[in-house]
Amino acid sequence: MSTLEKSLNIIELLAAKPGGLSVSAIAGKVNQPASGVHRTLNELIRLGYVRQVQDQGDYALTMKLAALGVGFLGRTGVGDVAQPILDRLAQASGELIRLSVIDGDDLIWVAVAQGATGGLRYDPGQEQGVVVHLASSAGGQAWLSAMSDEEALERVSRQGLIDSSKPTGPGAPKTIAELLTVLAETRKRGYAVSIDSYIVGMAAMAVPVFGNDRVISCLSIAGPAVRMTPERMKELAPHLEQAAREIGMSATGSRYFPGLHKRT
Template sequence: MRTEDPPSHSRNDHGPHFVQSVARALAVLRSFSGERPRQSLSDVARETGLDRATARRLLLTLADLGYVAGDGRMFELTPRILELGYAYLSGMSLPEIAQPHLQKLAAELNETAALAVLDGDDIVYVALVPSARLAAVKINIGTRFDAYATSMGRVLLAGLPAAELDRYLDRLHLTTRTERTVRTVEQLRHEIDKVRSQGWALVDSELEEGLRGAAAPVRDRAGRTIAAANVSVHAGRTTPELVEREHVPAILRTARLIEADLVGSALR
């Protein structure tokens, strides 16, 4: 997870309604991740860009509210943090509808299958059927990745209106995650155009070395891309040609089945 630098936020950036203390508290929560499940006060201050006094007040407030626990030196999130995402997920029919289709897809291919949505510049996993064959990659519901480096992200970016995609590309700062990661915005735009043309995406070892993913869009009744269905495989067991020939048709079929159930759910 990435954390915006809270001190850079101001009412001038967001308008007179903006409450900076809320932004800072959320930055503290987002500073915790799978790589940083427990942090000291200094860690939180460094990750958020806040001074130690402000970080301490926010951590203690979040502890009073039950979202953070600490022993005075180290802090960690509590299970209560799940409440913040539960309202969103429980109000969505999409993950529940997609889950049985993802289970069938995962069983058919014996690989990890997932569904993600676009949240800002990231993808967020909202449904997942993990495979033991990809156990080394830690992915859970709520996991976030840079959209540009993932197959689901490319599909979701390809579904954006042209003006929205332009704004995303204008503000994007590419990070080289592996030797295969796209290096320029022009290269990324070319890849997105390719996805838009062919209707699916294949990303090979750009997010993580040895991880190959393919994805297809899930669209609503109006034809808007609202999610992406994906299968992730270890590159050592497949080739891009094999994924395109055997995995992509199954992913496309799964996406269409999810769409059909979404329409049926909306009509009931």
């Protein structure tokens, strides 16, 4: 494993642990010697990416990496293109709206809008920049449904049918056959539906966003499953599809919609 890969493994681990971790805990989770982890952390401290919470205490990321990410997204123009559309859809639906973009083989959440102003609502708060688990999420299933079954299974095999980073709900596909059935139903329905799948108690619907006949991103509506029923999703489908069309038509305003996947 290269020095760069070791450093990135530590950064990715600390990104999921904002409260910080000890050297021994980091070493155990990234499967590296504690002495080497200590040297890497000192170098990351020197570069401004890591700080020690207190003397002889845990290590945590600084805001430098987050600031770079926010600045990058701002300069791509994703927010300028999509945010007004997301805000309108959030107001119309009263639920959480999420936009994900295709980055190589990954689908990554980059923008959100919250329509629920009080009471029961789904509001994860830290999903921007997170790689979407394709098999268990509505956004991922929407993207997969725009591919052939062969390509969809190839992408799922790279990432894993089961999300190893967190527990999924009972509604998540557990076999390849179940996933293929979900994708066939998604194509027939016109939008993906995920209930008690990505997170227990949460339901979501999603569609791929097309630009120049290519999938460039995915758009979803998510909320508590008790409110996001199949009947409610059917009512929201025209609003979701219209917003996706608007984003697709406006995508030429941003260099961050490369349209990497041809429509099948």
